[in-house]
Amino acid sequence: MYQILVVDDSVLDVDCITFLIKKYELPLEVTTAVNGQDALELFRKPENHYDILFTDIRMPFLDGLGLSKEVRKLSPNTRIIIFSGFNDFEYAKTAITIGVEDYLMKPVIPDEFVSVMTRVINGVEETNRQIRTRRSETKLLKNHMLWLAVNGKSSMLADSAPFLKDRYTGLMLVECDNEFFSLDGISFQEKLADILSTPFDYLNLDPSRSILFFKEGAFLFPCAQSVCLCAEKEFHQKCCVAFQTLPDNGSISQVYTQLEERLENHFFFPEQSIFLPDGPDHPYASSGHISIDIVSDDLRLKDYDSLMLHLEDLFESLKHEKTRSLIFVKYCFTELMKEIIHYLPD
Structure with a gap:
C-alpha cells in the first residue's frame, strides 16, 4: 500500500476522492487534511511519509500551490496532483514550474481520475525500485570497501x-x-x-x-x-x-x-x-x-x-x-x- 494525503477544505470533495480510491481498489492508504497548513505539518513530522499529495488549490491559511512548493522541498520524491474548480492557465503554469504530476478539474471524472492515479502509482513504484537498486548497489560497494580494509588492501x-x-x-x-x-x-x-x-x-x-x-x-x-x-x-x-x-x-x-x-x-x-x-x-x-x-x-x-x-x-x-x-x-x-x-x- 502506498500513502496518499488528500487536502481540501471541502469535506464533500475529500469524501468523493476517498470513495473513488476504495471503489476502484487503488493500492492507497488515505490520510486527509482540511487546509494546506495542516497538511504541511503532517509532512514535517519525521514519522510520516506520503508517496502522493492530492490537493485543492484554493484553501485557507496556505493554498495548494504554496503547499506544493513546500512539499517539494521536504519530500522531493512525493508525486503531486492538483485538482481545482478554476480552469486558470496561470495556475497550470505555476503547477508546471513546481513539478506537479498532473492537474485535474472539478468535478472529478472517475475514468480520468483512475487513469491519472494508475499512471502516478506506476511512477511511484518505478521510483521506489530505482531507490532500492541504488541502495543495494551502494551497500555492495561499501561492503566491498570494508572487506578490503579488513584485509589490509585499502588503507585509505x-x-x-x-x-x-x-x-x-x-x-x-x-x-x-x-x-x-x-x-x-x-x-x-x-x-x-x-x-x-x-x-x-x-x-x-x-x-x-x-x-x-x-x-x-x-x-x-x-x-x-x-x-x-x-x-x-x-x-x-x-x-x-x-x-x-x-x-x-x-x-x-x-x-x-x-x-x-x-x-x-x-x-x-x-x-x-x-x-x-x-x-x-x-x-x-x-x-x-x-x-x-x-x-x-x-x-x-x-x-x-x-x-x-x-x-x-x-x-x-x-x-x-x-x-x-x-x-x-x-x-x-x-x-x-x-x-x-x-x-x-x-
Whole structure:
C-alpha cells in the first residue's frame, strides 16, 4: 500500500476522492487534511511519509500551490496532483514550474481520475525500485570497501568513495562455532540494529564470523554483551566477541588481526563469551564502567571469568571511593546478591 494525503477544505470533495480510491481498489492508504497548513505539518513530522499529495488549490491559511512548493522541498520524491474548480492557465503554469504530476478539474471524472492515479502509482513504484537498486548497489560497494580494509588492501578507507566518509571508532568481531551467519545473518543484523543504541556498519566475513564497525564513541563492552544476549535469546546461538577501539580508519586491518588472535583463546576458555582488550589500563575494565547491569549480563551469559573481573573492579572502586555513603555500598551489595541468587539458585 502506498500513502496518499488528500487536502481540501471541502469535506464533500475529500469524501468523493476517498470513495473513488476504495471503489476502484487503488493500492492507497488515505490520510486527509482540511487546509494546506495542516497538511504541511503532517509532512514535517519525521514519522510520516506520503508517496502522493492530492490537493485543492484554493484553501485557507496556505493554498495548494504554496503547499506544493513546500512539499517539494521536504519530500522531493512525493508525486503531486492538483485538482481545482478554476480552469486558470496561470495556475497550470505555476503547477508546471513546481513539478506537479498532473492537474485535474472539478468535478472529478472517475475514468480520468483512475487513469491519472494508475499512471502516478506506476511512477511511484518505478521510483521506489530505482531507490532500492541504488541502495543495494551502494551497500555492495561499501561492503566491498570494508572487506578490503579488513584485509589490509585499502588503507585509505575514508577517501575510497563519497559515502565512505564515516570515521569508525571501534571494531567488534563476532564468531560462532557453526555457520550461523549463512543461515540467520541478515535477521541477526536487523535485530542488532534495533537493540544497539549506537550506529554501526555490519560486514559478514564468512558463515561463522562477522564484524561490526562502530561510528561513534560507544561503550563497546555493553554493546558486546547485547550482541551475545541477542544471539542467545533470539536465535539460541552461543557466540564469542572481541572488541577494541580504533585510532583511525587506516588501522582497521591491524586491529582486526588483534581481535582474531584474541578469539583464539576461546579454545582454552570455551565458556567465556567476551574477550576483553589486553592490559589493565583498557577503559572497559575500569571501575567507572562497572555497574550492577554489567554483572547481571555476565550472569545471564554464564561468563564467569568476566564476572570475576567485574566483581573485583566493583570491589576496588567501592573500597577506594570516598564520596559514596555506607548506605550506597550496602545497596550495591544487596542488589548484587539478588542477581546472584536469581541466576544461580543452586
